[in-house]
Amino acid sequence: MLQLSRSRIISLFCFTLATVISVQSFVTNRTKVVPVITDPVVTAPSNNEVVTVPDESKAAEVAPISIIQESTEKQSTLVIGSGDTIMSVLSSIGMTREQAYLAVEALRKVYNPKALKVGQQLHVVYKNDDKAAGISLISVDFKTSAGSDIALRYKNGEFSAEKFEVKLTIVQRKITGTINSSFYSAALKRGVPARIVKEAISALSYDINWQHDPKSGDAFVIMYEVMEDAEGNVIKAGELKFAAFAPKGNWRKIYAFQTNAGTTGYFNTKGESVVKSLLQTPLDPSRMRITSKFGRRKDPMQNYTKMHKGVDFGAPTGTPVMSAGDGTIIKAGWNGAYGNYILVRHNSEYCTAYAHLSKIHVKPGTKVRQRQLIGAVGSTGRSTGAHLHYEVIHKGVQVNPQLVKQLPTAKLEGKEFAKFQKIKATLDNHAITDPIAQVAAQKLSLAG
Numbered sequence: 001m002l003q004l005s006r007s008r009i010i011s012l013f014c015f016t017l018a019t020v021i022s023v024q025s026f027v028t029n030r031t032k033v034v035p036v037i038t039d040p041v042v043t044a045p046s047n048n049e050v051v052t053v054p055d056e057s058k059a060a061e062v063a064p065i066s067i068i069q070e071s072t073e074k075q076s077t078l079v080i081g082s083g084d085t086i087m088s089v090l091s092s093i094g095m096t097r098e099q100a101y102l103a104v105e106a107l108r109k110v111y112n113p114k115a116l117k118v119g120q121q122l123h124v125v126y127k128n129d130d131k132a133a134g135i136s137l138i139s140v141d142f143k144t145s146a147g148s149d150i151a152l153r154y155k156n157g158e159f160s161a162e163k164f165e166v167k168l169t170i171v172q173r174k175i176t177g178t179i180n181s182s183f184y185s186a187a188l189k190r191g192v193p194a195r196i197v198k199e200a201i202s203a204l205s206y207d208i209n210w211q212h213d214p215k216s217g218d219a220f221v222i223m224y225e226v227m228e229d230a231e232g233n234v235i236k237a238g239e240l241k242f243a244a245f246a247p248k249g250n251w252r253k254i255y256a257f258q259t260n261a262g263t264t265g266y267f268n269t270k271g272e273s274v275v276k277s278l279l280q281t282p283l284d285p286s287r288m289r290i291t292s293k294f295g296r297r298k299d300p301m302q303n304y305t306k307m308h309k310g311v312d313f314g315a316p317t318g319t320p321v322m323s324a325g326d327g328t329i330i331k332a333g334w335n336g337a338y339g340n341y342i343l344v345r346h347n348s349e350y351c352t353a354y355a356h357l358s359k360i361h362v363k364p365g366t367k368v369r370q371r372q373l374i375g376a377v378g379s380t381g382r383s384t385g386a387h388l389h390y391e392v393i394h395k396g397v398q399v400n401p402q403l404v405k406q407l408p409t410a411k412l413e414g415k416e417f418a419k420f421q422k423i424k425a426t427l428d429n430h431a432i433t434d435p436i437a438q439v440a441a442q443k444l445s446l447a448g
């Protein structure tokens with residue numbers, strides 16, 4: 001009747017104080033009347049056991065058994081698995097769909113059930129009196145991925161939910177170390193989240209050849225933000241602020257800096273942006289073929305030659321389209337012959353455009369990362385079949401995307417550069433007071 005997968009149940013325990021006390025008091029009161037009443041299977045299923053339904057014969061022979069069950073609160077900690085929803089989890093412990101629906105609706109007022117993540121834990125308290133009517137939920141408590149506490153309660157015949165916001169403090173973390181085999185594994189070993197390490201590697205790759213440069217013993221420093229709750233628990237990692245790596249003792253550094261345009265990027269010691277080049281193929285290369293290159297061509301729909309200002313990638317409708325670089329969405333919507341169209345600005349000089357889309361997943365003003373999903377291939381506007389028309393626009397003029405190897409490094413200047421230098425000085429001061437002394441100290445600490 002109650003199908004709970006083992007993996008989902010961290011623990012299923014019914015020996016709560018309340019239960020024990022209520023059962024015991026009941027037992028004490030009633031033992032004289034019905035001495036056979038304390039069948040432990042009924043009131044206390046063992047740890048890894050599915051909540052057990054008492055077998056019919058016993059239920060028949062022990063008359064007041066339903067009274068025992070009434071006083072039996074059950075608690076379990078349910079872990080969200082892949083494909084689970086709150087609805088499916090509540091149904092899995094025996095709640096009727098109607099009741100689970102009401103619970104989810106109440107929850108929705110303070111929490112988006114779709115935000116639930118695999119591995120998240122729900123602490124559920126319920127009663128299990130009337131098997132036919134399903135379990136009656138008493139409460140559900142869990143922590144959101146942002147650290148807030150959610151409490152769902154059943155009172156006076158209805159569900160209500162409350163959210164308790166958690167105040168998070170941003171704390172800067174500094175991790176130093178030396179590599180053994182790779183920068184990536186050394187940083188992971190030091191507890192730096194994978195996302196932060198990848199970001200550091202990507203930003204530092206402007207100046208480091210990760211295939212050849214790193215040698216065992218090379219030092220690194222990574223500084224990033226973490227969000228902590230009042231008890232100092234790390235709720236989530238924030239942004240990478242600084243990364244430095246010293247192949248052959250020669251420090252290469254990158255600094256996070258928010259430009260006047262409002263975008264945060266990484267800059268080297270000279271204040272030059274270390275932005276990666278734009279993707280030449282903003283969709284899965286295995287799912288497309290180039291059907292029309294940039295340049296003069298015969299118009300596919302009319303009988304004269306004209307300039308083709310982008311590259312066409314033939315791909316099935318629905319193929320995901322990614323942003324070619326970090327940037328801000330400038331346009332996202334219908335644009336005449338272009339059909340559904342997205343325009344992304346990457347810096348003061350470069351934009352990219354994506355046309356004939358079947359779907360648009362972003363809105364103007366949204367900041368996007370390189371390779372972030374922004375839309376899907378389609379055949380909207382003036383198009384003869386499913387394809388992506390991709391343009392790279394340099395200072396307002398379409399250029400050949402296949403020739404744009406590297407975005408020119410935007411260099412900070414004037415007041416912006418002065419502001420950058422201040423931030424750089426603070427980070428340097430905090431991160432590497434004296435690189436040589438620091439490496440020496442690390443070697444000492446490693447030797448010790």
Ligand SMILES: [Zn+2]
Pocket residue numbers: 292308310311312388389390
């Ligand atoms: Zn085209």
